[in-house]
Amino acid sequence: MIDINVWMNDFIQKLNEVFACRVWFVGLQGSYGRGEATENSDIDVVAILDELDASDILAYNDMLDTLPHREFICGFLSGKDEILNWEPSDLFQFYHDTTPIKGSLDDLLPYIDDAAVERAIKMGVCNIYHGCLHNMLHEKSEDILKGLYKAATFVVQAIVFKQTGDYIKHQSQLLQVALPVERAIIETFLKYKNGESLDFSETSGILFEWSKKWIKALR
Numbered sequence: 001m002i003d004i005n006v007w008m009n010d011f012i013q014k015l016n017e018v019f020a021c022r023v024w025f026v027g028l029q030g031s032y033g034r035g036e037a038t039e040n041s042d043i044d045v046v047a048i049l050d051e052l053d054a055s056d057i058l059a060y061n062d063m064l065d066t067l068p069h070r071e072f073i074c075g076f077l078s079g080k081d082e083i084l085n086w087e088p089s090d091l092f093q094f095y096h097d098t099t100p101i102k103g104s105l106d107d108l109l110p111y112i113d114d115a116a117v118e119r120a121i122k123m124g125v126c127n128i129y130h131g132c133l134h135n136m137l138h139e140k141s142e143d144i145l146k147g148l149y150k151a152a153t154f155v156v157q158a159i160v161f162k163q164t165g166d167y168i169k170h171q172s173q174l175l176q177v178a179l180p181v182e183r184a185i186i187e188t189f190l191k192y193k194n195g196e197s198l199d200f201s202e203t204s205g206i207l208f209e210w211s212k213k214w215i216k217a218l219r
Contacts, residue, residue, distance in 0.1 A: 001039045002069055004032050008045075008101055011067060015047060018063050022050045024080045025103035033099040034169050045075040046098055052079035084108070088116035089123055093154060096167040117162050122218045124155035129211040136204050142197075145204055149189035152207060156182045159214075185210060 008028070015023055030044035031037040049056060057077065064073055076094075086094075088111045095108050128148050135144045153171060160178055161167045168174045175186055188203055 002037070002043070002072070004028070004037065004043070007043065007067075007069065011045060012102060014063050014066060018059055019049055019056070023102065024048045024050055025105060026101045027098040027103075027105070028101060029075065029097050029099070033097065036170070041072070042074045043069065043072045045073065046077075047075070048078050048080055048083055048103075050080050052077065052082065084111075086111075088112060089119035092116050092120045092158065092161075096157075096161075097169065114162075117158055118218060120158045121155055121162065121214065124151065124158065125211040125214040125218075128152055128155065128207065129215060132204055132208040132211060136201075136208070140200070142192075142200055145200065145207070146189070146192040148207060149185065149192055149203075152185050152210070153189050155214075156185055181210065181213075 008026075012023075012026055015026065025046065025048040027033070027046040028044060029046060031041040032043055047060070060077055064070060067073065083091075083094075084107060091108050092112050095105050095112060098105060128151055131144070131148045131151075135141055135148070153174070156174060156178055157168060159182055160174060163179075164177065166177070168177065171186055171190065175183055178186060185207070188198065188206070191198060
C-alpha cells in the first residue's frame with residue numbers, strides 16, 4: 001500500500017523543482033482523496049499551474065517518470081485561466097471531489113451556482129441514457145454497465161446536493177440520505193464493485209428508466 005502522504009510530499013517537491021512559483025494548486029481526487037484507497041488504487045493527482053503550454057506538458061510527464069509508482073499515476077493537469085473558464089457543471093464535481101494539498105480552489109465557487117448543479121445532473125443522466133441504450137443494443141457488456149452505474153453514483157451526489165445542500169463524498173453516507181430510487185442505484189453499483197453477478201437486462205433497464213425520469217424532470 002502506498003503511503004500517500006510520503007508520495008505527495010515527494011510529488012510536490014519535484015513539482016516545485018520543475019515549475020517553482022508557477023504552481024497554483026495541488027490536490028487529490030478518487031479513492032486516495034476520499035481516504036478509501038486500496039493497494040490497486042490509482043493516484044488521481046491534480047496540478048494547476050499559473051499557465052500551461054505544450055512544453056510544460058512534456059516537462060510534467062518527464063517529472064512523473066521520476067516518481068515511484070508511475071503506473072498508478074493519473075489525474076488532471078491545467079493552467080489557472082483554463083480552469084477558471086471551465087464548463088461550470090464540470091467544476092461542481094471537480095471542486096467537491098478534490099482534496100486540497102497545496103493552495104485552494106475557492107476561486108471556482110462563484111461559478112458553481114444552482115444552474116451549474118442542475119446542468120451537471122442533466123448532462124450526467126443524458127450520457128447515462130445514451131450509454132445504456134447503446135450498451136443494451138450493441139456492446140451488451142457488463143463492464144460498461146458497471147461503469148455507467150459508477151457514473152450514476154456521481155450524478156446521485158449532485159442530486160443529493162441539489163436536494164439538501166450537502167455534498168457527500170462517501171457512498172456509505174450517501175446511502176443514508178438519498179431517496180429510495182437513488183439509493184437503489186448506489187446499492188446496485190456497490191454490488192458490482194464487490195464482484196456480484198447481476199441480471200444484465202434487469203439492471204440495464206433500471207438504470208435506463210432512472211436516467212429517463214431525470215431527463216424529463218429537468219426540462
